[in-house]
Amino acid sequence: MKQEQEKPKKFGMVIDLDKCTGCGACMVACMAENNVPFKENETNKLDSITWMRVYKLTNNKPFPMTEVCYLPRPCQHCEGLHTGHSPCVSVCPATATDYDMETGIVSQIYTRCFGCRYCMGACPYHARYFNWWDPVWPEGMEKMLSPNVSPRMRGVVEKCSFCFHRYQAAKDKAFYKETRAIAEDDYQTACTQACPAGAITFGDLDNKDHAVYKKKQDPNAFRLLERLGTNTKVYYLSRKEWVRKAGDNYLPGEGLQKPRRIHE
Amino acid sequence: MSTADDNEREVHGQETDADGGGHDSGTTVREGGGFVLLFFIIGFAASLVVGWLIFPNLLYSQKKQPFDFNHALHMGEVDNGCESCHFFREDGTYSGVPKLAQCVACHEDVQGDTQDETIFVEKYVSKKREVPWRVYSRQPDCVFFSHAAHVKMAKMDCVTCHGHIGESTSLPVYEENRLTGYSRDIEGHHLENLLCLKKNTADRMKMDDCAECHLEKTGRKTSVQTEKDGCFVCHK
Numbered sequence: 001m002k003q004e005q006e007k008p009k010k011f012g013m014v015i016d017l018d019k020c021t022g023c024g025a026c027m028v029a030c031m032a033e034n035n036v037p038f039k040e041n042e043t044n045k046l047d048s049i050t051w052m053r054v055y056k057l058t059n060n061k062p063f064p065m066t067e068v069c070y071l072p073r074p075c076q077h078c079e080g081l082h083t084g085h086s087p088c089v090s091v092c093p094a095t096a097t098d099y100d101m102e103t104g105i106v107s108q109i110y111t112r113c114f115g116c117r118y119c120m121g122a123c124p125y126h127a128r129y130f131n132w133w134d135p136v137w138p139e140g141m142e143k144m145l146s147p148n149v150s151p152r153m154r155g156v157v158e159k160c161s162f163c164f165h166r167y168q169a170a171k172d173k174a175f176y177k178e179t180r181a182i183a184e185d186d187y188q189t190a191c192t193q194a195c196p197a198g199a200i201t202f203g204d205l206d207n208k209d210h211a212v213y214k215k216k217q218d219p220n221a222f223r224l225l226e227r228l229g230t231n232t233k234v235y236y237l238s239r240k241e242w243v244r245k246a247g248d249n250y251l252p253g254e255g256l257q258k259p260r261r262i263h264e
Numbered sequence: 265m266s267t268a269d270d271n272e273r274e275v276h277g278q279e280t281d282a283d284g285g286g287h288d289s290g291t292t293v294r295e296g297g298g299f300v301l302l303f304f305i306i307g308f309a310a311s312l313v314v315g316w317l318i319f320p321n322l323l324y325s326q327k328k329q330p331f332d333f334n335h336a337l338h339m340g341e342v343d344n345g346c347e348s349c350h351f352f353r354e355d356g357t358y359s360g361v362p363k364l365a366q367c368v369a370c371h372e373d374v375q376g377d378t379q380d381e382t383i384f385v386e387k388y389v390s391k392k393r394e395v396p397w398r399v400y401s402r403q404p405d406c407v408f409f410s411h412a413a414h415v416k417m418a419k420m421d422c423v424t425c426h427g428h429i430g431e432s433t434s435l436p437v438y439e440e441n442r443l444t445g446y447s448r449d450i451e452g453h454h455l456e457n458l459l460c461l462k463k464n465t466a467d468r469m470k471m472d473d474c475a476e477c478h479l480e481k482t483g484r485k486t487s488v489q490t491e492k493d494g495c496f497v498c499h500k
Contacts, residue, residue, distance in 0.1 A: 008486070083488065095490060098489045100486050100488075100496060100497075101488065107495045109499050111404070151405070176416055178416055
């Protein structure tokens with residue numbers, strides 16, 4: 001008895017950088033949603049854990065031509081140039097991180113990870129974080145942790161999962177009605193819902209009915225370090241050319257390049 | 265065992281005769297070989313006893329439930345089978361072990377004359393305390409198990425995984441793994457694991473058993489690393 005095969009999905013994001021104000025609501029929502037540990041003193045950003053991180057970009061021009069852009073960076077969920085050849089998945093010796101062809105999500109199983117951190121070295125986006133300590137929650141806060149996301153321990157790597165537990169919940173809801181169809185609204189990430197500017201759009205990149213399908217084809221869309229061939233699932237939009245150019249490394253005098261698009 | 269050993273010694277004796285010279289020293293050495301075999305057999309038997317009988321008793325501690333529960337009696341009272349008490353919520357989540365609120369409708373006062381009933385009403389119902397049941401199928405924190413997927417979509421029976429608990433008149437002993445803190449009931453029994461004597465799904469439920477059934481029933485090979493079902497299907 002083989003069940004009917006579902007059409008594979010490719011969950012992804014389109015982030016409109018012209019709308020992003022850099023408020024950091026996405027980062028806060030993400031920390032709260034995913035039981036992300038934090039330290040009493042977070043001044044050393046090298047060992048702080050932020051699944052979603054807002055970077056500040058500038059065009060490096062003197063006043064009054066100075067411009068600033070904020071860039072939220074979740075895990076990019078790379079597909080690679082051939083099936084699931086994401087940089088982190090291909091180096092993991094523990095089978096702790098995996099690429100699922102059904103959802104296009106790069107998973108991280110914390111109980112499987114033994115903390116070699118190869119994946120952190122392989123990730124070109126610094127999206128992966130190492131737990132240098134066991135999480136210590138302020139008094140009473142452990143009661144506020146989400147039971148839908150397993151907390152991590154010292155010595156393992158963690159990263160953004162596109163709020164996968166919300167997909168599991170959406171599937172459960174659909175299964176209860178004995179269907180497999182999941183509406184666009186049923187599965188949205190915490191950062192998408194928290195963004196007050198509506199800069200983040202989330203959905204199935206391959207589904208014509210989802211908002212991301214159209215937005216990713218915008219002429220102003222680009223992805224981070226596209227020329228590496230990571231084939232990421234997070235698209236960014238900006239009308240400013242210097243922002244689009246900041247998404248990749250260019251030689252002096254080199255023009256903006258449009259690499260081959262794979263998700264179209 | 266002893267006869268086999270005697271035969272062994274005889275064979276060795278014949279060999280030494282054929283040798284000719286060096287009689288005495290040769291016999292002692294070969295008899296010593298017989299002893300080695302004897303000790304090997306004794307040691308082997310002893311380690312089997314230790315591994316299959318003594319070690320499991322050390323590994324698992326036997327714990328009792330707060331009080332006994334008669335599933336068969338309750339099945340006679342309800343209309344909708346297991347789902348009368350172990351039901352799905354509207355959002356597809358599963359209620360699991362019933363809360364006190366569900367029992368109170370009937371059990372506000374002592375029903376019948378069993379001691380368990382008295383414990384239930386006096387210790388829990390009247391004090392409005394939830395019963396700290398030990399759950400045989402409790403899963404580790406990293407596991408996401410969807411009852412909706414198995415029961416509603418795959419149309420599996422409760423019995424497939426939980427056995428015939430619904431027809432039982434008392435609760436089985438809760439054997440807790442001293443290292444992991446999880447029940448032996450769903451992990452499977454030691455001897456069966458060693459001899460691969462798994463006949464029913466309910467006999468043993470380790471990760472490989474889940475993966476095996478998923479591959480067989482769904483045929484999905486969407487994981488790039490394992491060519492089985494994706495990790496995030498059952499993990500969170």
